[in-house]
Structures are given as structure tokens and as C-alpha cells.
Amino acid sequence: MLRINNLVKTFDGERRRRRDSKTPSAQEARVFAVNDVSFTVENGQLFTLLGPSGCGKTTTLRSIAGLERPDSGSIEVADRVLFSADEGQKQVNVPANERGLGMVFQSYAIWPHMSVFDNVAFPLQVRKRGERLGRKEISERVMRVLETMELGHLAERQATKLSGGQQQRLALARALVIEPPLLLLDEPLSNLDAKLRESLRYELKRVQRELGITSVYVTHDQVEALALSNAIAVMRNGSVVQLGRPRDIYENPNCRFVAEFIGTSNFLTGNVVAKDGDRYTVNTIDGRLALDSAMTLPLGTDVIVSVRPEAVEVSTTSRAGEVPNEWKGTVLTRAYLGDSLDHVVGVGKHELRTRGNPSTSIEPGTEVYLRMDPAKLVLVPVD
Known part of the structure; x- marks a missing residue:
């Protein structure tokens, strides 16, 4: 610990x-x-x-x-x-x-004049005399760690002849060998x-x-x-x-x-206008949003609503009255990312990024409807 x-x-x-x-x-x-x-x-x-x-x-x-x-x-x-x-x-x-x-550096810091085996064995060989292991025990421990890192077959190779990934695993093995x-x-x-x-x-x-x-x-x-x-x-x-x-x-x-640094978010500034249990209603410049939050905020508090792109559903058909948080907008641009597809949708003064299945691609200029699940919206205090 x-x-x-x-x-x-x-x-x-x-x-x-x-x-x-x-x-x-x-x-x-x-x-x-x-x-x-x-x-x-x-x-x-x-x-x-x-x-x-x-x-x-x-x-x-x-x-x-x-x-x-x-x-x-x-x-x-x-x-x-x-x-x-x-x-x-x-x-x-x-x-x-x-x-x-044990420490592993960004630069690997392996010894270029030594073999893979000797790089890993070195921390054990330079221990104080009273703490030093026998030659057989050192060999067994080194090979055990090299096998764990899938480098056992390269034990006799010079460290400089390894690939970048192998050198990083060697640096990790050297840190682990001292347990x-x-x-x-x-x-x-x-x-x-x-x-x-x-x-x-x-x-x-x-x-x-x-x-x-x-x-x-x-x-x-x-x-x-x-x-x-x-x-x-x-x-x-x-x-x-x-x-x-x-x-x-x-x-x-x-x-x-934190919301900006970890992942991607849309940020909507607004004001708390209603609260019922954990359900808040926030008024923004382009419409109201219902969301769930365990925070305790009085009415009238200025807040930021963080909306992850994957929390926004985009569709060409409306479900108004059936689901909360439906906003109407227009696709401004789109980007194919391989495993997903992003749309940027203009809603009033906001531009909201959505992320969904790459099989759903909507041309720019198309009128769409955005739906945001209240459970996936996050209430963030204004700094």
C-alpha cells in the first residue's frame, strides 16, 4: 500500500x-x-x-x-x-x-552493451552482499520474468537489437525482477x-x-x-x-x-429552473433540458450541462412528446472514424457533436432531431 x-x-x-x-x-x-x-x-x-x-x-x-x-x-x-x-x-x-x-522510464534506459538476460539480472547482481541471491536463483528469477514478458527466447540477444516494443517490455522486466x-x-x-x-x-x-x-x-x-x-x-x-x-x-x-480533459463533451450553459427529487430542469439559450443528478443546487443556480457525443441520438424523424430532451437542428458536417461516425449539428447558437454507429451517415444540410437521455447528462458547477 x-x-x-x-x-x-x-x-x-x-x-x-x-x-x-x-x-x-x-x-x-x-x-x-x-x-x-x-x-x-x-x-x-x-x-x-x-x-x-x-x-x-x-x-x-x-x-x-x-x-x-x-x-x-x-x-x-x-x-x-x-x-x-x-x-x-x-x-x-x-x-x-x-x-x-521498481521504475520504468519513458526512455527505457536499458544498457546497450548488455544482453537481454544481463539487463534484467543486473539489479539483482548489484545488491548489497548480505542481500545478494545465488547465481542459480538469479538465473531462475530472471528467466521467469522474461517468460512472463514473452522475452525468454531472446535472453541472449543484445538489447540494442530488440524492437521498440521489446525494449519497453525489457525495461518492465528489469523493474519487476526485484519484486x-x-x-x-x-x-x-x-x-x-x-x-x-x-x-x-x-x-x-x-x-x-x-x-x-x-x-x-x-x-x-x-x-x-x-x-x-x-x-x-x-x-x-x-x-x-x-x-x-x-x-x-x-x-x-x-x-x-475534467469533462474536457477526459474524452469529448458538449457544454451547454444554463440555469436551474425546477427540481423534483434528483430530476433537474435546466433552461439554456436554445431550450430546456431534463437531467438526473445527485447534486444539491438551489433554483436559479448557474450551471453547465456536459453532454458526451455518444449520449446524443440523432434521427431524421421526431418523437416529440414520447421522450424528453428532443431538439431540432441541422447537420453541419460529419466525420467517419472507422468504428464510429460523428455528426456536428447546429441547434440555434449551439453546435453539438454526436457519435454513433458508422452505418448511420446523414448528409450535411439535412434537418434532424437530437435526443439526449436525462440519465446520461451531467450537471457541472460553474467554476
Whole structure:
């Protein structure tokens, strides 16, 4: 289990002078890369830190690894304190090479002069003398991990003669061979082409689940995060803005940033005009929408309705009176995506994207009707 409590990490920023002072402000001279981040990763979970560049996810990972020293907070792995800088407590900062964690970098970082076998065996061979395994046990453990990663038949090959996907699996095997209590992965698939990245995504998920190894994964790829994770922390400006299961975060974003960053959404601004239990009625510039939400908002509250493209049904026939949330519009453009087809429909001052079966293709200029299921619309507070 990993526990992160109130982690803070700052860096020197641009030193600016206040208008009323000749010296720079101490606050202005520091930039918060990680700002009071807390979360827990349960045993066997694959936990993903997701967010855009500069949001603090890699700094958080490097702090766990011991490659960055936070300003304050604590890091605990398997009931062992690796870092603590809280006031009134003993200061702890275990060096990176003594934390016993596995890490896979974006750049693979394999040793080009070694064979596949020697790359994986190296972390075991350089252990302290009292912790070092025998030659036979090292060989057995290395081959067991290589077979798991489907690299056993390449054990004697030079590492530089592997393909990109094989090199990434080699880097993963080297991290796993020490049987770490925690595996850290820093955008390990970002250097691969799209097809190989998708293939290794499922390979990584299979290995992680089979071994039951607790893992923290850093990525800016929301599809990757949704496919791999047991839990996701979405980060922005050094802080965690939402934490939860992939489905919950996708279907119930708690703010516009999360809804925009994870997947594609249409955003409709409006005002709450009625409420009956969990059923809200929101008045927008182009019509009313009925939707279900567990949020508690008074009448008159300004809100944003997030509508995923796949939650919008498009049809050339009307069912007015039979179903709620039917709007009339005109197809502006369409895009064939292979496994789906998008239509962009103009409705008053809005342009709404829909996503459906590729067998349904409607020509631009056609008058259509959009229907939105109240259970699939999400109420988002105005920031």
C-alpha cells in the first residue's frame, strides 16, 4: 500500500518585483509543482496520475521514487516511511537506491552493451552482499520474468537489437525482477507508435494483474488511463481535482476541466429552473433540458450541462412528446472514424457533436432531431 499525505514540492520561479518594493516577494519566487497532494493506493491496484504537461504528475512520481525531495508531507510504502518532513515529526528521506522500488522510464534506459538476460539480472547482481541471491536463483528469477514478458527466447540477444516494443517490455522486466513493493511507471508507452502502444497497454494490464503488483502510472493519455487503471487522480496546476474509478470520472466529472480533459463533451450553459427529487430542469439559450443528478443546487443556480457525443441520438424523424430532451437542428458536417461516425449539428447558437454507429451517415444540410437521455447528462458547477 502507498500513502501520500499533504505532499508539497516547489521550485524556483521567475523572480518578479512588486510595484511597491525593491525586493522580490518570497511567494512570487516559488512555483508549486505539487500542492498539498494526498491519496492512497491499495495493494494490487494500478493507480494513474493523469493530467496535462506541467500539472505535477511526474514530480509526484519522482518524489515517491526519491528522485525529488518534497518541501513537506509524507510518503509511506508498505508501512515503511520513505519520506517525512512534517513539523513536529522526525525528518525522514530514504535515498532512492534504498527504497527498493521498481521504475520504468519513458526512455527505457536499458544498457546497450548488455544482453537481454544481463539487463534484467543486473539489479539483482548489484545488491548489497548480505542481500545478494545465488547465481542459480538469479538465473531462475530472471528467466521467469522474461517468460512472463514473452522475452525468454531472446535472453541472449543484445538489447540494442530488440524492437521498440521489446525494449519497453525489457525495461518492465528489469523493474519487476526485484519484486518491488511498488512499481512506478513514467509514461512508458509514449514513445511507441499507436498500434504497438495499444497492444502493450493490454500486455501491461495483464502482467500487472497476474502478478498483483501495486503500481503508480503517469500519463497524459486519457484513453490509456481509462483502459489500465483501477483508480485515477486527475491533476491540474499541482493539485488533484478529482479522484475515483475510471467509469465514475468519465461519466460524472466534477468540473469542466475534467469533462474536457477526459474524452469529448458538449457544454451547454444554463440555469436551474425546477427540481423534483434528483430530476433537474435546466433552461439554456436554445431550450430546456431534463437531467438526473445527485447534486444539491438551489433554483436559479448557474450551471453547465456536459453532454458526451455518444449520449446524443440523432434521427431524421421526431418523437416529440414520447421522450424528453428532443431538439431540432441541422447537420453541419460529419466525420467517419472507422468504428464510429460523428455528426456536428447546429441547434440555434449551439453546435453539438454526436457519435454513433458508422452505418448511420446523414448528409450535411439535412434537418434532424437530437435526443439526449436525462440519465446520461451531467450537471457541472460553474467554476
